[in-house]
Amino acid sequence: MFDSGATVAAALDAGGADLSEAQRQPNGVDLTVGAVFEQTEPGAIRRDGKRVGEREELEPEDGAYRLDPGTYVVRYGEPVRIPDERIGFVLPRSTLLRNSCTLDTAVWDAGYEGVGEGRLDVGHAIEIEPGARIAQLVLATADHDGTYDGEYQGERL
Numbered sequence: 001m002f003d004s005g006a007t008v009a010a011a012l013d014a015g016g017a018d019l020s021e022a023q024r025q026p027n028g029v030d031l032t033v034g035a036v037f038e039q040t041e042p043g044a045i046r047r048d049g050k051r052v053g054e055r056e057e058l059e060p061e062d063g064a065y066r067l068d069p070g071t072y073v074v075r076y077g078e079p080v081r082i083p084d085e086r087i088g089f090v091l092p093r094s095t096l097l098r099n100s101c102t103l104d105t106a107v108w109d110a111g112y113e114g115v116g117e118g119r120l121d122v123g124h125a126i127e128i129e130p131g132a133r134i135a136q137l138v139l140a141t142a143d144h145d146g147t148y149d150g151e152y153q154g155e156r157l
């Protein structure tokens with residue numbers, strides 16, 4: 001069972017997000033673009049750990065990120081808080097898909113709090129304004145064992 005948009009908005013409001021009316025959707029909450037990065041150094045996934053590679057933050061030009069085809073990292077503009085008994089999924093706005101671009105996202109664990117990131121895949125040049133809505137967070141009821149306690153907990157709060 002998925003929560004209504006109002007319930008998702010209440011969870012984000014409780015976590016300190018400052019949501020506009022436009023972000024409140026029937027089935028979830030739209031997330032905006034907080035920052036865009038280009039990775040410059042390799043990261044690592046090891047059996048006993050991980051490292052996120054170095055990246056450079058892009059600067060908007062004339063008020064927008066003007067992105068050529070390629071792979072970027074997007075940081076969302078809102079702190080997200082996943083309540084207990086929930087799992088979160090972030091999906092791209094369909095307009096992104098209609099413009100040959102997408103987001104790749106992972107599971108948002110119960111108990112996670114922070115300003116998260118995802119992979120922005122640009123298949124055709126696009127301009128994206130900072131603060132523009134790019135994705136939608138939905139929450140579904142889920143059983144879980146414990147809550148998120150990894151190194152991204154509390155990131156950028």
Ligand SMILES: O=c1ccn([C@H]2C[C@H](O)[C@@H](COP(=O)(O)OP(=O)(O)OP(=O)(O)O)O2)c(=O)[nH]1
Nearest residue numbers: 105106107108109112116117118148150151152
């Ligand atoms: O697309 C996503 C998906 C999740 N998260 C946040 C919420 C999630 O709870 C946290 C950790 O995600 P995950 O467990 O997939 O990361 P990991 O690489 O396995 O790290 P850890 O070892 O800390 O679990 O990152 C994002 O920022 N972006």
